[in-house]
């Protein structure tokens with residue numbers, strides 16, 4: 001990053017411009033530039049006040065995350081911040097884009113803050129497994145109070161300029177010329193005596209909070225479930241407690257110690273890994289960023305079922321008109337009705353206005369024939385998962401769609417090359433595999449067929465960002481990346497249950513690891529009739545369905561449920577499992593050790609991930625981690641299965657798999673890639 005800082009003095013106001021693309025991360029070089037520019041301006045008799053502003057698309061978006069885990073470089077944040085906070089002349093921060101983390105902490109050491117009306121501010125360090133380590137945990141509570149500060153820092157949410165102004169974090173919001181406004185503000189300050197108020201000196205909020213020490217334990221209790229597995233939230237609570245109970249400097253020392261402990265933790269390394277992995281998925285080595293893309297201004301969605309409706313909402317949210325096609329009027333009305341109800345539910349929660357609901361609904365054109373999609377730039381098929389039906393739809397699309405349009409399938413496991421072969425333009429066919437609920441889940445598997453063109457891939461990867469998704473490129477194979485990766489976990493859970501390990505123990509091992517839900521709890525939520533419908537041999541799920549146990553929705557499933565849907569172990573389900581085990585001759589050898597359970601459930605996932613890499617189905621291990629986390633809720637504080645394998649040691653993984661293979665057969669045999677990496681001491 002080529003950081004630069006320039007100063008321009010106009011009529012007594014020094015405008016210091018920070019320029020470190022792409023997001024003005026406060027790298028060592030930028031810190032040095034800011035420090036010397038501020039010191040020079042302070043020493044310059046012609047200067048009465050300073051304005052800090054950033055070039056490019058945003059104010060400082062935080063510390064340079066790529067510097068973490070490396071030896072600290074001078075000047076430190078505190079050196080730079082002290083030069084500003086203790087300046088003898090007023091320093092005004094002019095904020096546009098996103099002032100985040102160390103960027104917002106920089107603004108908080110300035111004496112005043114002016115923000116563009118579109119600006120956002122926040123301290124989202126918790127998303128990186130750390131806490132604000134440059135005074136944010138000590139200054140924010142002094143402005144907004146302890147409770148609000150806890151909510152803002154543990155949620156990592158961004159505040160828009162209006163809320164920040166209302167909370168006293170911003171002194172002025174500017175609709176138009178930010179720099180002009182900040183300079184004018186500086187002049188006013190100079191004109192009114194050039195005071196340099198420091199947030200560190202404020203005590204009114206901390207004194208008030210000191211009289212109510214219970215707020216911290218109450219906050220811990222209220223968020224215990226949400227914070228499960230994460231270390232950073234507790235660090236933030238402790239730091240804010242210090243802000244309320246200790247003098248400023250001692251609070252800063254406490255913050256620094258808590259920060260050090262977190263930044264060197266595996267959890268934070270895992271979350272930082274995911275931060276960069278998520279931003280790296282769009283890089284496709286043989287599809288350079290200069291590859292031309294196809295303009296997507298109109299979209300057709302075939303099938304208004306659960307998936308079709310959710311898929312359409314992504315485009316409506318991005319302001320892209322959608323033509324929804326169904327076979328019958330009833331199905332069309334039902335599908336569009338669900339979309340409207342989803343939006344109205346969001347409006348009822350204050351997440352959007354009724355005008356926005358109406359505007360998005362107005363972008364939908366209902367249709368009862370594929371033939372109307374002739375001019376669509378992109379057509380996404382979300383019909384029943386049958387090869388015959390899909391090939392029929394694609395041969396029809398081939399006849400009606402304009403040259404250059406993209407033909408996409410939302411299939412979650414069928415062979416895309418076979419689907420593409422139903423057309424004369426396989427180069428225009430791509431898989432766009434959304435995860436349910438499609439309007440919520442951020443993962444989008446972009447499936448590259450044998451003939452899919454580079455333009456179509458480049459377009460799909462870029463479009464994903466436009467509709468708020470993280471694209472992960474997959475080659476064609478059964479289950480692509482996410483489904484294929486997690487399938488072994490399901491197999492082993494089912495096998496363990498048949499061998500006599502109670503389903504609640506298996507699920508407990510997964511939730512203790514950090515999954516929000518265990519395997520059998522998930523099956524009961526989705527519905528056993530939905531998951532188990534394609535079974536060809538006798539299975540536990542088949543017998544449960546036969547006993548009219550469909551899961552949470554009807555009569556329980558692997559668990560029994562009370563009226564509040566609380567799950568309890570089910571003697572009926574346990575009997576059915578034992579009967580199927582007896583009938584299929586499964587030897588009873590229950591596993592009670594949670595660690596062995598976890599290895600049996602998750603090491604095969606790592607092994608499958610390695611096979612996916614060996615077969616070039618995925619481009620890189622980071623993509624697999626992103627797919628597991630965003631597609632299946634793999635716990636972020638582990639970094640995903642491949643990063644987790646690094647933390648436990650590839651050699652350990654190979655030993656564990658060999659052990660499982662000796663007990664349970666060759667399916668567990670570690671993949672050649674893992675064996676090779678263990679031998680060479682390599683990591684993903």
Ligand code: T1G
Pocket residue numbers: 022023025061062063064065066077098100101102103105124125128130131132133134136276279280
């Ligand atoms: N450090 C280094 N690189 C960063 C970065 C950062 N803080 N933020 C973004 N990038 C890179 C990113 O990898 C990508 O690179 C490019 O910039 C564009 O990002 C002391 C310790 C600002 C809202 O957590 O949330 O301050 O892929 O694709 O969608 O208390 O980036 O192009 O090579 O995400 O427009 C706290 C992190 C840090 C904010 C822009 N700050 N960044 O989103 O672009 S910790 C954060 C973001 C800290 C202090 C602590 C977003 C964004 P490349 P992008 P975007």
